[in-house]
Structures are given as structure tokens and as C-alpha cells.
Amino acid sequence: MPSLRDVAEQAGVSVSTASIALRHDTRVKESTRRRVLSVAEEIGYRPNGAARDLKSRRTGMIAILLHDLGGPFYSELLRGVSTRAQANGLTALVCTSALDRGGELTRLLREKRVDGAIILDSSISEDDILEVASPSLPLILLDRQIQHPNLYSVLCDHRSGAYMATLHLIDAGYRDIGIILGPSDSHHSHLREEGALQACRLRQCVPRPDHIWHGAFTESSGYQLVDSVLASDDVPRAIFVANDEMAVGLMRGLLERGVRIPDDVALAGFDDIRITQYVSPPLTTVRQPMYELGILAADTLMRALRGDEDITPIVLQTELVVRGSS
Amino acid sequence: MPSLRDVAEQAGVSVSTASIALRHDTRVKESTRRRVLSVAEEIGYRPNGAARDLKSRRTGMIAILLHDLGGPFYSELLRGVSTRAQANGLTALVCTSALDRGGELTRLLREKRVDGAIILDSSISEDDILEVASPSLPLILLDRQIQHPNLYSVLCDHRSGAYMATLHLIDAGYRDIGIILGPSDSHHSHLREEGALQACRLRQCVPRPDHIWHGAFTESSGYQLVDSVLASDDVPRAIFVANDEMAVGLMRGLLERGVRIPDDVALAGFDDIRITQYVSPPLTTVRQPMYELGILAADTLMRALRGDEDITPIVLQTELVVRGSS
DNA sequence: CCTCGCAATCGAATCGTTTCGATTAGTAGT
DNA sequence: ACTACTAATCGAAACGATTCGATTGCGAGG
Known part of the structure; x- marks a missing residue:
């Protein structure tokens, strides 16, 4: 409920100063920084994500779109993606489309509530994908290939x-x-x-x-x-x-x-x-090396977010596991 | 890239008119509505989620916080939650905390990028939960109970x-x-x-x-x-x-x-x-009736979002499944 | 004493919507 | 012809952060 403005007022500084003080910027005097921080703590200030995202034009979140969670190896995939996302200061979200036809595409991608996405869901149509992909919303397609400057592919052989x-x-x-x-x-x-x-x-x-x-x-x-x-x-x-x-x-x-x-x-x-x-x-x-697939997909997304335009598909090899049935 | 303002200009109306026209509001003449819609389509307009969330103070998204996705029944839980979320026009996101200690709490809850959350993760501390819960961010705890006006519980027996x-x-x-x-x-x-x-x-x-x-x-x-x-x-x-x-x-x-x-x-x-x-x-x-648990958790969240303050815990019964090992 | 440079801080614009009170146009009533 | 009312549209103020150019204060140098 309290906004940055409240913090600024109570700390006796301007909003802009309060803003940079909270980010540990060296431009503010140590003493004011401490004052701002303590006021923020005291009145229970919490930055508003929407405002931040609006101004900074990035959300710090990426999405993984799956058809459903029933799939056996999604947990490994997600582990790979999360590892890399966290290393880059991003938060990974999972969203399933099975029951929410189009809702997740609209809310997350069309309305840009994430910075990019990894898609492993053959039920999402090529048209939908082409519609939402843009330079500011790179998409990584798993096990699927579409030719487009903002679509990157990671495939299993x-x-x-x-x-x-x-x-x-x-x-x-x-x-x-x-x-x-x-x-x-x-x-x-x-x-x-x-x-x-x-x-x-x-x-x-x-x-x-x-x-x-x-x-x-x-x-x-x-x-x-x-x-x-x-x-x-x-x-x-x-x-x-x-x-x-x-x-x-x-x-x-x-x-x-x-x-x-x-x-x-x-x-x-x-x-x-x-x-x-x-x-x-x-x-x-x-x-299928799902963990590695997650790692590679996330790395590719990070590359894309940094502006790399190389969309050469990445191909992963599978591994034969011999057991008693043969 | 194009904003509502661009749409309004090209359609020859004000931003406010364009805004309500896109929402199929009856206050705009049918002809202007069509004009606005076609311009929006033409220039590829996409509403900006952050701006909308900022102004409207709600995101239309809820989160499900799990420790990891490895759990066997999470897919059923999510199916239950998704069903109800969709019926209420919300999008459900899954987020795991195993690898992203605190990141998801900050991005999603502290910075209020969701309207509410369902938490099934004993690795999230009680302090953290108490810190983020607020009247504008009700939380549903699964298999856990904390006494607090904005914390609702759904339990399995x-x-x-x-x-x-x-x-x-x-x-x-x-x-x-x-x-x-x-x-x-x-x-x-x-x-x-x-x-x-x-x-x-x-x-x-x-x-x-x-x-x-x-x-x-x-x-x-x-x-x-x-x-x-x-x-x-x-x-x-x-x-x-x-x-x-x-x-x-x-x-x-x-x-x-x-x-x-x-x-x-x-x-x-x-x-x-x-x-x-x-x-x-x-x-x-x-x-454990995970699907039902999801349904009930989501329903409770919807109640909470509508302002219901009844935090009486809900208890679900389990079911014995007898098979060959006994 | 005056100016220069630097550190610290401030003000105002901006991001893209939504919303509400105000305005305009058009129609009907007397 | 003038008011009364409704329908359609508009303008401007939010929402809460970030950012950048401008301003202030101050000690050092001439």
C-alpha cells in the first residue's frame, strides 16, 4: 500500500532520490541511504511490480508453456530452466494450456507480462506463436521449428x-x-x-x-x-x-x-x-536429456534477450537405455 | 510497440474512447467501435499488461507455489486449480521455489504481480508468508495452518x-x-x-x-x-x-x-x-484427493478475492486404496 | 571574491492504461 | 425557439515507479 512517494516524504527526500537509494546506488550519501532504507522498512514499503515493469519495459520473468503437467519429464526440464534463469536474475513460471485455451497466451505473452518464453506444447498453433513473437518477446520452441527472426529452436533428435x-x-x-x-x-x-x-x-x-x-x-x-x-x-x-x-x-x-x-x-x-x-x-x-534441454533452452533465451539474432536450431541427442524388456 | 494512443490517433478518437471501445462497452457507437477494432488489428496493437495492472490494481493472475515439480500429484492439483481459475477469468501460474530461493516470493508476491496465491511448499518459512500476506494478496495454504486474517487453509486429513x-x-x-x-x-x-x-x-x-x-x-x-x-x-x-x-x-x-x-x-x-x-x-x-484439493483451494481463493473473510480451515478426507501388497 | 568541478539531490517527464467528470451533439417535448 | 435529456465522446488526472537533465551546496584553485 505505501508507495515510494510515502517513503520519500517520510525520509525527507525526493522520490527520485528514494528510488536510487533503494537500489544501493553510490550517488546517494550513505547516511540518506540508510534513512530511506529504514523508513521503507518501517512503513512496510513494497515496490510495485507493475509500475516498475511499465517504466523499465522488462519484467524479470520468463514463462515455460506446457500442455499439461502430467508429462513425466517436465520437472527435469523446469529444473534446467530454473537453474539458468536464477543465475541470470530471472524468475521462471510454468503455465499450462490444456485447460486455459489462449488465456495464458494473452495474459503472459500478448500483454507482455514476461520477457520471453520457452514453449513445449504442440497444441499451441503456429499462427498464435507467430502472432506473439516479437523482438521484445523472443520465444524458444522445443521440439518444433518455425522460421522467424524471433523464434529459436532447441530440438531432440x-x-x-x-x-x-x-x-x-x-x-x-x-x-x-x-x-x-x-x-x-x-x-x-x-x-x-x-x-x-x-x-x-x-x-x-x-x-x-x-x-x-x-x-x-x-x-x-x-x-x-x-x-x-x-x-x-x-x-x-x-x-x-x-x-x-x-x-x-x-x-x-x-x-x-x-x-x-x-x-x-x-x-x-x-x-x-x-x-x-x-x-x-x-x-x-x-x-531424452530433459535437464540439458532445459539448460540449453534457457541459455538460448538469455542469448535472445541480449539481442543475439542467431536462430540456428540446436539439436540434442537422445540416449538408449537398455533394460530387461529386450 | 503501438500503444492505445496510436490506435486512437489513427482511428480519429480519443484515447479514452479507444479504451472502452476495445472492451466492447455499449457506450461507444457501433460504427466507431468497429473502426477502433479494425485499426487496432491493422497496426497490431497489443494492450500492455503492466500499464493495465498498474491502473486497475489487479493482474488477473494467480500463482501456485510448489517446492518442485517432481511431486507426483501436482498435475492433478494444478488441473483442479486451473479449472476454477479459468472459470473466473484468471490465469494460473506455477512457480517452484527449490532453485529460486526467494526470487519467486519477491517477484510474484512481494511486488504483487499476481492477485493471490496457493502455497504448497513447506520450505517457505512462516515469516515469509506472514510478510507478504495482505488484504490485497490473500494466500491459500495447503496442508499448513497459520492464524492470520489473510491466510486461508485447505488441509488433507x-x-x-x-x-x-x-x-x-x-x-x-x-x-x-x-x-x-x-x-x-x-x-x-x-x-x-x-x-x-x-x-x-x-x-x-x-x-x-x-x-x-x-x-x-x-x-x-x-x-x-x-x-x-x-x-x-x-x-x-x-x-x-x-x-x-x-x-x-x-x-x-x-x-x-x-x-x-x-x-x-x-x-x-x-x-x-x-x-x-x-x-x-x-x-x-x-x-489424497489432489484434484478436489485444487478445486477447493481455488474456490477459497476466489472467495478471498471477493472479500470473504471467513478463514475457517477446510479439511478434506483421504481415501484408502487397497492393492496387492496387503 | 569569483568561478570551476564535483557530489548530492531534486523536478518533471514518461511508461500505457483506466476512469470519471465535463463537454458536445442530437433529439424530443412544450 | 428554448430547455431537458440522453448518447457519444473527450480531457485530464491518476497508478507508482524510473530516468535524465537541472539545480544546489561546498571546498579548492586562482
């Missing part, structure tokens, strides 16, 4: 991850490969499909078309696919599943039918979500 | 949850109970201990003092406790573990030692984190 996982299955002796993908309009699904097929081509064991299925990237969709998979006259000996959620669901279904893993069917997933370590057998999967 | 779980173990025939708690300075650990002991007293099977252990609420600390537990000359037949992380760790340790669950030792945990469903056997546990 999903293709090579899927390639490694599939190659691993093949080279473990399972030449009869099946593939379970996500929704056909999913960019990630598409990339992972390409990687998997590339490995198959290399080893000359491209799966039959009816050994490629599509799920919804959810556990239950994986579970439901078990019928289709087992219905095949010639069940594949190994399956690359394009994400762990589906892989876990499928695994549950297979075990219920008495299929032994990896003896009857080997599995590999993608994402390295936490439960992959706890299912039995533990699931072979592909890890 | 951890005690009765622990009571139910322990009673369930005893009534399943295991009279020889062990208890694994969290750090002794943890409020949650203390509440859960009370509940567990209350059940034991009721059934007259209070555990021996050396059958009560303390961990760190982490999986690895649970794993490490397996030695102490098995070292006992008289291993308890059932163990109530004060959180699932430790329970899962302990379970892993026990299985490695060839202990059968629940035949040799029965287990119950607390929290109902996701992996409890995937470990074998699935873990009996206590579910």
Missing part, C-alpha cells in the same frame, strides 16, 4: 533415438519387427517412425505393413492394441513402441495373455518415463 | 489416512506392525505417525520402539532401510510406510532379499503416486 532403439532390437536377434506409433498427425510419431524404419531398412528387415499400428500415446491405447498385435497370424518377435505410456500398456496386456517378455516378444519404448524402471521386466527405452 | 491404512493392515491379520516415518521435523510425517499409532492403540498392538524407523521420504532412503528392518530379531509382519516413495524403495529391497510380499511382510504406503500401480505387487496406499 527423435529420429536417431528411434533408430537406435530399433537397431538395438534387430541386433539383439529379433528380425521380425513390429512398430506401434502415435496418432498419424503427430509430428513426434512421424519422426520416430522414420527412425525406426531407417533402422529396418539398414538391416533389411522392413516390417510388413500390417505390423505397424497406431495408438494414442496413452497407456490405455497401448493396452487396447494387444488384441490387434496378437491377432496377427505371425506375431512380431520385437516391437518398437513410439512412447513409454503405450509400451507400458501393451506390456500389461501381453503379460495378461501369458506372453513372456522378452522371451516371446521383446519391447522398446521411448521417453524413459519413471515407471519404465518399475514395471517387470523394466522397459528398454530412449531417454 | 493425513492423520485419518494413516489411521485407516494401519487399521487395514491390523485387521487383515497382521498384528505385528512396523512403521516407517519421514524426517522427524516433517509435519506430514508427524501427522501420519499419530494416525498410525492411534490405530495401533485402538487394536492394542502398539509397535515396539525399535520397529519405528525414519527415512527421508525418498525411494533410496526406503531402499536403504531394508537392512535395519530385516536386522530386527523379530521382523514385523506388516509395515505402514509414511509415503509411497519410501514404500517402493523398501519393497524393492525386500524383494531383492527374497522376502515375499504380502506373504512374509505386508506393506501400505501413502500418497498413491502413479508407480504404486505398476510395482509388483501393486502397493496398498492412501490417496
